[in-house]
Amino acid sequence: MEKVRERCLTGIEALDNILNGGIPKGNTVLITGSAGTGKTTLSIEFLVHGAMKGEKGLYISVTEASEKLLENLIVYDFFSKEMIQKGIIFIDIPEIYEKLGMNKLQFSMEDINLLIENIVKIVTEFNVKRVVIDSITSICYRLQTEEKIMEFILRLSKALSELGCTTFLVSELLPSAKGYSQYGVEEAVSDGIILLGNLERRGDLLRTLRVVKMRGTSHSRATYVLDITSIGILLVPLLKGGGELI
Amino acid sequence: MNSEEFQKKLKTYQEPLSISVSVSLSNYFDIIKYILDDFSNNKNIPIIYISATIPSKSISTVLDVYGIDSKKIFFVDCISHIMMSSTTYTDRTVFVESPTMLETIMLKAEYILNKYVMKNSLVIVDSINSLAIHNDMKILSEFLHLFVTYLRSRSAYFIILSMKEQSNNEISNILNFVSDEILEVE
Ligand SMILES: Nc1ncnc2c1ncn2[C@@H]1O[C@H](COP(=O)(O)OP(=O)(O)O)[C@@H](O)[C@H]1O
Ligand SMILES: [Mg+2]
Numbered sequence: 001m002e003k004v005r006e007r008c009l010t011g012i013e014a015l016d017n018i019l020n021g022g023i024p025k026g027n028t029v030l031i032t033g034s035a036g037t038g039k040t041t042l043s044i045e046f047l048v049h050g051a052m053k054g055e056k057g058l059y060i061s062v063t064e065a066s067e068k069l070l071e072n073l074i075v076y077d078f079f080s081k082e083m084i085q086k087g088i089i090f091i092d093i094p095e096i097y098e099k100l101g102m103n104k105l106q107f108s109m110e111d112i113n114l115l116i117e118n119i120v121k122i123v124t125e126f127n128v129k130r131v132v133i134d135s136i137t138s139i140c141y142r143l144q145t146e147e148k149i150m151e152f153i154l155r156l157s158k159a160l161s162e163l164g165c166t167t168f169l170v171s172e173l174l175p176s177a178k179g180y181s182q183y184g185v186e187e188a189v190s191d192g193i194i195l196l197g198n199l200e201r202r203g204d205l206l207r208t209l210r211v212v213k214m215r216g217t218s219h220s221r222a223t224y225v226l227d228i229t230s231i232g233i234l235l236v237p238l239l240k241g242g243g244e245l246i
Numbered sequence: 247m248n249s250e251e252f253q254k255k256l257k258t259y260q261e262p263l264s265i266s267v268s269v270s271l272s273n274y275f276d277i278i279k280y281i282l283d284d285f286s287n288n289k290n291i292p293i294i295y296i297s298a299t300i301p302s303k304s305i306s307t308v309l310d311v312y313g314i315d316s317k318k319i320f321f322v323d324c325i326s327h328i329m330m331s332s333t334t335y336t337d338r339t340v341f342v343e344s345p346t347m348l349e350t351i352m353l354k355a356e357y358i359l360n361k362y363v364m365k366n367s368l369v370i371v372d373s374i375n376s377l378a379i380h381n382d383m384k385i386l387s388e389f390l391h392l393f394v395t396y397l398r399s400r401s402a403y404f405i406i407l408s409m410k411e412q413s414n415n416e417i418s419n420i421l422n423f424v425s426d427e428i429l430e431v432e
Contacts, residue, residue: 202346239385
């Protein structure tokens, strides 16, 4: 019989049910979808639920200043912004780049090592258990080659997994994209893929979520309709009335 | 049954179950009044009212006339937007853009249940016929089946109103399938 792996609860009850008890601890999960589908909101809620249980979170902001992100963040009924700032470390990646002298447009293998080392250092120092990188796509852009992207993600996820960290890599998809990631490599090396999307059904626009893959657990592969609320993300099964994922 | 028998019947309910109530155009408001009066005033159970027939604002107005405190009732209003009727945002009313957004209706009900109501609530759908105008029968029956299962797990009462004048076989079949009891009020 398969050994049951320890789980990391996202705290989004319906998602943990879809995953039959949460994300296998130490997994690196690609949170992928086009702009505005709720990737950042989902990732922050994952960190918030960790913080509520005393698990330190790390949010590495690549595309947007974290200060601005916090300003626009939904106000949760169950956790104040002050508590969020206490329980989660927010880092803007330009600060790391600057500190490490990574000023080239295209990163070398050496740069990659430095970056991973630095992230691992923060994780170890603060005993971080949940990491979000928002977005991995922007980092990949500066890695350019598939080899370097693969190397970066594999080594980072191995290091974080060994430290008991469960990691979300946010991936930005173009609405026209085929597959689940910009470079194709990200989806291949991740332990899990959660796809967020929009569905148009007879003129109504619905937000959707589907777990495409998750190593270490069985899970539903059905599509769910998602709502972003002050009590967190809610999900219900998509009714089978037709409609097309866009 | 007549309306007196109906009121007596309502009083006998002590455990959450799913009931379909067939009303006619002439007693529609009376029946709503009896239900809300019994659950809100006698049983003191919080109510989530899903309005797909007339805007929640109009129902509130009628309830006020009847002396039922509509402030105790939460509305999921899925008709005001498409009727372009003016909407007043209160923290007791959630609007759904269209009655075709059945999943969103469930999400909003779940939101209210989780945020404000612990258990022993009543969810009313007004009405299956209005939803049937906007949705095909297959998706409607899937919706009600899923919804009734969810509400059972939350120990909530579920009342589905149906309009006698607009009824047909398909609607009766769905109601038979999802209801523990079927009441016809003359
Ligand atoms: N503070 C908020 N209140 C209500 N809705 C919000 C809030 N923040 C975000 N949303 C909703 O969530 C959507 C997705 O936001 P976001 O998580 O930033 O998407 P993504 O990261 O996938 O681009 C927004 O378009 C908006 O509709
Ligand atoms: Mg984002």
